[in-house]
Structures are given as C-alpha cells and as structure tokens.
Amino acid sequence: MTDTRLELGRFLRAMRERSPAEAGGRRRTPGLRREELAIRAGISTTWLAWLEQGREANPSPHALARLARALALSVAERAYLFELAGRLDPEAPVALALEEAPDSVRVLVDFAPGPAYGLDRTWRATCWNAAAARLFPGWLDDLGERNLLRYMFLRAEARAMLPDWHERARRLIAEFRADHAGRHGDPVSERIVADLRGESAEFASLWDEQVVQGREGGLRRFDHPWDGHLAFRQFTWIPADRPDTKVVVLHPA
Incomplete structure (x- = not known):
C-alpha cells in the first residue's frame, strides 16, 4: 500500500466528515455517512470504502470529479484530490490567455x-x-x-x-x-x-x-x-x- 493512496484515503475521509450532514437521524460521527456520500457522487459504498482505506481502487477522473462536486471541494482542495490520485482533472479550467504579463x-x-x-x-x-x-x-x-x-x-x-x-x-x-x-x-x-x-x-x-x-x-x-x-x-x-x-x-x- 503506497503512502499516496493512504494520504488520498485520509483526505477523502476528512472531507466527508467535514461536509454538512444530511437532515434527520441520530449521528455518532460528524459529517456525511459513507453511504450518503456514495449516493451523492453516484458511486458504490464499497468502492468509496476502499478509497478511504487506501486500497487499490483505481479511481477514474470522472469518478473523482463527482466526488469533488459531492464534497463541494474548493479549487485548491479539488486540485489536491486529483494530484493525490495521479489523475488529470477533466473539468480543470483553462487559464485565460494573457495580453500582458501579470x-x-x-x-x-x-x-x-x-x-x-x-x-x-x-x-x-x-x-x-x-x-x-x-x-x-x-x-x-x-x-x-x-x-x-x-x-x-x-x-x-x-x-x-x-x-x-x-x-x-x-x-x-x-x-x-x-x-x-x-x-x-x-x-x-x-x-x-x-x-x-x-x-x-x-x-x-x-x-x-x-x-x-x-x-x-x-x-x-x-x-x-x-x-x-x-x-x-x-x-x-x-x-x-x-x-x-x-x-x-x-x-x-
């Protein structure tokens, strides 16, 4: 198990636990349940568990994009997610062309x-x-x-x-x-x-x-x-x- 996969799992779990919980029901842990995030992102709960555990799950760029949207990640957080996963963001914005130097x-x-x-x-x-x-x-x-x-x-x-x-x-x-x-x-x-x-x-x-x-x-x-x-x-x-x-x-x- 590589350190990068472990770090990706830790990051996803931290972002899930930071996300606002669904309304209703008693909570023992903060944030979203794994099942709730899986439904939001359109992925399986088992696959999400593998990701969070740092197992070999081979996330596709589009699956990562759905996770980023479901977790409402910031631009920097989203870039970090794709960097950890070793994938290119399919929705990364192209910087505007420069007429003058910054x-x-x-x-x-x-x-x-x-x-x-x-x-x-x-x-x-x-x-x-x-x-x-x-x-x-x-x-x-x-x-x-x-x-x-x-x-x-x-x-x-x-x-x-x-x-x-x-x-x-x-x-x-x-x-x-x-x-x-x-x-x-x-x-x-x-x-x-x-x-x-x-x-x-x-x-x-x-x-x-x-x-x-x-x-x-x-x-x-x-x-x-x-x-x-x-x-x-x-x-x-x-x-x-x-x-x-x-x-x-x-x-x-």
Whole structure:
C-alpha cells in the first residue's frame, strides 16, 4: 500500500466528515455517512470504502470529479484530490490567455540583472527587459515573432545565432510537450502545434519523436550578430499565482 493512496484515503475521509450532514437521524460521527456520500457522487459504498482505506481502487477522473462536486471541494482542495490520485482533472479550467504579463512575472523581469523574459502557457513572450531584446533579434525586437517555438523554427536569426541549434530545438520541443501534456484540449496550444507542423518539417519530425523533458537550466551559448560569442546560465521560475506562466533569466556564465 503506497503512502499516496493512504494520504488520498485520509483526505477523502476528512472531507466527508467535514461536509454538512444530511437532515434527520441520530449521528455518532460528524459529517456525511459513507453511504450518503456514495449516493451523492453516484458511486458504490464499497468502492468509496476502499478509497478511504487506501486500497487499490483505481479511481477514474470522472469518478473523482463527482466526488469533488459531492464534497463541494474548493479549487485548491479539488486540485489536491486529483494530484493525490495521479489523475488529470477533466473539468480543470483553462487559464485565460494573457495580453500582458501579470505583476509577479513583470517584477522579476524588471529587476533581473541580465536578459530576462516572461512566457505565457503557449510560450509567447509577454514581457522582457532591454538586455533580452538585444540578445534575441527577431524575437523580442519590434518585428519579432513573439512565440518562442515559432521563433526557434521559423526565424533565420535563431538558427544563425545558436551554434547548437538542433540540440536546443529538440530540447525545446521536449520541454513544451511536458507543459502541453497538462493542457490537452487547449485550442491555442493545439493550434500552435498544428501550424508549426505544417510550416516546419523539422518541427514535425522532432514533435513526432515523442520526447518529453522537464524544463531545465544549464549553459546557453550564442554567436551574437553584434556582441560575438556569449555564454549564460539559464534559470526558470514559475510564479505561485500564475503557474501557467514562467520567468526565464540568463546570467552571464
């Protein structure tokens, strides 16, 4: 029996005992009876008992969604329930697209000592500082392609400036796929992928490799058209108030 299953069981029982009891009848325990919650959620009492006991019950996302509604869980509680169960919430709201960077992103970018920029969930740049604008011609200048993936695969400036372009491009796709996995059904992200598959044979080939990788920092090298050879260490932060965004800072290596 895994600790996660036990924690899921404890959490469900605590939420059930916290829920307002049905009217009528004498109560020895607080909250809803197991049978009452099972009826509300449209599941069997035995299966609910297995969940609360931490047994192997393999809850489906839709069964968890019914439990969340029956327990009137908050947004944070519902997210925690799905996290413990290792499932994606089928009703998770898609964050609204950002026209401007949230303050939590802009403040970090403004105060960064080196090149820094903010990305939304589709990896479109929402803000950047002057150092980043100089470092990335064709992306963060006045005529730039704001989406990082489109810049990487469609702009000649990116290929000319990155001595390890193919390796960087492959890593970028693997990291975007990891981000994209939690947002299946997001029409904006899916449109970007579909468009790039049609516009870049290299993107289509690399995307079909199905490589997935968490976003990592590390050494980034540039053969800059004005500043020559440059090297940076890359660091990425995800703001707590907008986990669908990120801040990338480059520190001279």
